[in-house]
Amino acid sequence: MKGSIPMIDFHCHLLPGVDDGAESLAEGLAIARQLYEAGFTTVVATPHVLEGRVMLTPADIEQRVGELNRALKDAGIALNVHPGAENHIFPAMAGYLQEGRLLSAGGKGKYLLLELPAWEIPPYTEQVFFELKLAGVTPVLAHPERYPALWEAPGRLGQWLKLGVLLQIDLRSLSGHYGRLAKEWAQELARSGFVHAIGSDAHSPSHRQNPYRDELDKLQSLAGDARFRAMTEDNPRRILLGEDLPSPAEDILREDSPRTRRKSWFRRLH
Numbered sequence: 001m002k003g004s005i006p007m008i009d010f011h012c013h014l015l016p017g018v019d020d021g022a023e024s025l026a027e028g029l030a031i032a033r034q035l036y037e038a039g040f041t042t043v044v045a046t047p048h049v050l051e052g053r054v055m056l057t058p059a060d061i062e063q064r065v066g067e068l069n070r071a072l073k074d075a076g077i078a079l080n081v082h083p084g085a086e087n088h089i090f091p092a093m094a095g096y097l098q099e100g101r102l103l104s105a106g107g108k109g110k111y112l113l114l115e116l117p118a119w120e121i122p123p124y125t126e127q128v129f130f131e132l133k134l135a136g137v138t139p140v141l142a143h144p145e146r147y148p149a150l151w152e153a154p155g156r157l158g159q160w161l162k163l164g165v166l167l168q169i170d171l172r173s174l175s176g177h178y179g180r181l182a183k184e185w186a187q188e189l190a191r192s193g194f195v196h197a198i199g200s201d202a203h204s205p206s207h208r209q210n211p212y213r214d215e216l217d218k219l220q221s222l223a224g225d226a227r228f229r230a231m232t233e234d235n236p237r238r239i240l241l242g243e244d245l246p247s248p249a250e251d252i253l254r255e256d257s258p259r260t261r262r263k264s265w266f267r268r269l270h
């Protein structure tokens with residue numbers, strides 16, 4: 001990777017003992033060390049939150065993030081952990097967030113990382129996005145490249161972009177970890193300017209040497225230096241600070257946009 005840009009991993013399950021991610025503090029620290037060695041200086045801890053099943057409270061998550069930050073300092077790993085959650089979509093999300101029962105990205109109440117079920121797009125999805133926007137909260141959709149239901153209906157993603165939904169892609173999608181179609185989608189999205197953040201989505205320490213380096217190089221070559229920096233540093237930093245971001249979606253989805261003329265893939269989003 002060119003230069004040493006302080007990067008932000010926006011999606012990671014390194015908080016120990018709370019979900020299907022790191023099982024112990026040692027595993028959490030091992031994930032953190034690999035991220036630091038790949039060039040990350042900040043990571044958002046995003047444990048799974050499933051309404052009615054895994055209902056970690058914002059206070060639980062923030063307390064555990066504090067403990068992990070102290071352990072990282074003791075271990076000499078210069079990585080900062082910020083609180084977050086990967087919230088599985090459910091109809092009452094916007095209300096839960098307003099009642100303080102869900103944790104927004106960085107805890108600033110402006111952006112919410114959410115995921116869809118693996119195999120279907122629930123009928124209330126657009127309603128949840130709309131209600132969140134109405135409440136002043138911007139949804140950030142986790143790994144849109146990995147949902148088979150979207151591969152079948154890319155126009156849905158186009159609709160969501162028009163609603164102002166931001167996208168976070170998983171680094172390992174770029175190397176084919178989740179299959180051919182996820183790879184194709186991640187690559188197209190990386191080129192597109194639709195992506196505002198990237199994530200390791202690490203659940204355990206990688207067995208690979210220098211994990212994430214190849215994917216970061218690939219991302220940089222696909223997106224170009226300016227977009228790479230925006231996705232890995234500037235935009236996730238602004239999200240964590242709760243600052244406003246311009247949505248590129250309207251411009252990109254216009255029929256006469258140079259990008260839609262050039263790339264037939266984007267036409268599928270209409």
Ligand SMILES: [Fe+2]
Nearest residue numbers: 011013086201
């Ligand atoms: Fe995840």
